[in-house]
Amino acid sequence: MERVIITGKTIEEALSRGLEELNTTEDKVEYRVLEEAQSGFLGLIGRKDAKLELIKKVDKKEKAKEFLEELLEEMDLNLAVEIIQDNNEKDALLNITGDDLAIIIGHRGKTLDSLQYLTNLAVNKGKEDYLRVALDAEGYRGRRKETLENLALKMANKAKKTGRKVMLEPMPPQERKVIHAILHNKSDINTYSVGKEPYRKVVIVKE
Structure with a gap:
């Protein structure tokens, strides 16, 4: 966390100098007045400058990126990290x-998934304004989602043809949601989950 204690003839001047030193803008800092400016006798004797403490706010997205980069470096992997979603x-x-x-x-x-979990823990530990961090790897999430959707449709057709329930292999919660979502609007198919984590499975049945 970057911070600076700065003085100026006025609070406004001290704030401006502090922002310049931190190389940032007012919306990205928190500050408190340590000492008010005093003009002194005849504007000369006993005059005191204003003193402010400025603290640069932590950019949690950059913190997430830095945490992940350090973790990958510790794992001795040749990988880079970039922030893709930055609109909220x-x-x-x-x-x-x-x-x-x-x-x-x-x-x-x-x-x-494990790295995503660790990154969320590191970024949000003891912090307000929870930041949801999602990790992808050159489009892997999209490809996996497409694979799951195709699997769901294929198994739904199997359930309709055989009249028997089809039980899929164990999946994490986010992947089960994909299966449920793609089949949700099919009036002749129902889905539900059975078992306990991490062995919970989706069951597809004909209505």
């Missing part, structure tokens, strides 16, 4: 690129 204050999408993507994605995205 409550969500951040970080994309990982590089030669070692297979390692960081893991079996069906489990390693990527």
Whole structure:
């Protein structure tokens, strides 16, 4: 956290000098007045400058990026991180690129999910204004979603043809949501989940 204590003939002057030193703008700092300016006798004797403490606000998206970069470096992986979604204050999408993507994605995205969980913990620990961090790896999430949607439609057709329920393999919550969502509007198909985490499964049945 960057901070500076600065003085000026007025609060406005001290604030301006502090912003210049921190190389930022007023909306990105918090400040408090340590001492008010005093003009003194005849404007000379006993005159005191205003003193402010300026604290630069933490950019949580940059913090998430830095945490992930340091973690990947510790893992000795040739990967880079970029902030993709930057249009609101409550969500951040970080994309990982590089030669070692297979390692960081893991079996069906489990390693990527674990890194996402750790990044959210690191960024939001003891902080207000929760930031939801999502991780992707060169479009892996989109490809996986498409695979799951195709699987759901295929298994739904199987359930209709056989008249028997179809039980899918265990999936994490976010992947089960994809299955439920793609089949939600099919009037002749119903879906529900059974079991306990991490072995919870989606069941597809003909209505």
